[in-house]
Amino acid sequence: MDKIKLGSQGLEVSRLGLGCMGMSEFYGASDDAENMRVFQAALDGGVNFFDTADMYGPFINEELVGRALRPVRDQVVIATKFANMRGEGGEFLGLNGRPEYVHQSVDASLKRLGIDTIDLYYQHRVDPNVPIEETVGAMAELVQAGKVRYLGLSEATPEQIRRAHAVHPITALQTEYSLWSREPEDEIIPTLRELGIGFVPYSPLGRGFLTGQIKKPEDLPEDDFRRHNPRFIGENFQKNLQVVTAIEELAAQKGVSAAQLALAWVLAQGPQDFAPIPGTKRVKYLQENLGALNVSFTPEELARIDQIAPVGVAAGERYAPRR
Template structure:
């Protein structure tokens, strides 16, 4: 397995595994199937698992905790706090206070069954709470050995700099893919200026870039993509041109659309570690194949040129989902 450094003392596999969909948002869950995927992932050399206390809520961390009791393979755990939800509800509020962070990390440690979280993210930044106070609280948890590294999610370059001035930020996680590239303007340059690793979530566009989701009416009950603006009506019809382009380029490259999309991200820099999520073995194996795909400079330039002619229609989230998103 190829390795990459998010920061100088945090080395992880070049691909991670996003575990959110094992618990909710993408249809029914199947713990036995998910555990099988987790075992196969680490057997393949993947050692970077991404979860959050709000996935479930709590179920995903509990599932990862079950897996950690079953495996002897060394893994690094990234989890998050700051989004507060009630079970069965999509509505949320944000709490970044140091007091809540302490309660949240204790809960995560207990559910995961570990003594130290390798990477602890602020899941969404509350604009009403100074990020400096949040970072100071997290710095205390680092000193106590409860967390190894601090991360931020979906923040602006300005917020990243403010946070990093209080305590080093090791990784920034934000949506980034062939159809979500806003981070390239300011966020990625700021990360590289500060030595902060970048972790793209939804690197396959929530599965859209694989070409598998052309009709929201065919999504499983409870699949939240059906309410996302990019997956609806006229926006979906327009965006299908992007999926078609990815499919055509993948065919010419001799790989699958998922492999092309992930390999493109990996080619954007050695400081980038995508975390594609899946709860199915065949998709895991497909994603791992991206590590064998390489692009020439001319291939990357041609793909960028063609994508620039296909603007993305629709917002990434609903208004509720955009709470705390700065980019």
């Protein structure tokens, strides 16, 4: 597994990371023993970059990550996030970027993870009611206190990124990016490269849609949040399935899976500064994802992919309105 410099502050991570959210929530039931096998298989495959957040579970995903990685703490990079408030019953309580909440959140995350320092700490979403300078100023205090090593943002605009970076160097931006979510190419990725900020694409497999494993909405578990996602519903589903079918055909011609082609395409967009974090809770899919590292493209293949999945190809919004 190759490593890259994520951002320009010195953080080094594996080319592929592991998104851990689905092990605790959103994508149906999971098996704790299999989760542990996934962590071990990731480590065996050279993955050292693991992503969680306080809201996943809620709260229990950080505990899972901490438990799984404690024996190898000095060999891994642990990233977590704050700002999405949730109640003990799982209810969503809004965004909070107030400085006092920053300090409260980091202490709670450190306790759940069972570690002394968080390697990369993201503001999960920007609070529109708190100037980002105030939030990042409080995050910078965490670095000074030794509770956090590097700072990140998630789903921030170019203007917000610039304002935050002026307060304290931002190491990474995490944003959805895949063959059906290419919007960051317009302004976000150029801004990151100008400022020396690394890019962490999440959902690089389109929440599993681009793998070709989901042929109808009923293939999803009843408690899977994707059943309420606009891209997985009605006419949108059928339109998006046509894109996946074309991706599957091209993948078959290359002798790889649709998932490997989709993930390899993301990797090819940023060979030096992208660290995608595909999530999975099954060893077989983790190993399939690792296989994407060995997939390369000819210029003709990349042009064909651009025809199949241009910017804006996906039908439906990325998220449903929060219920």
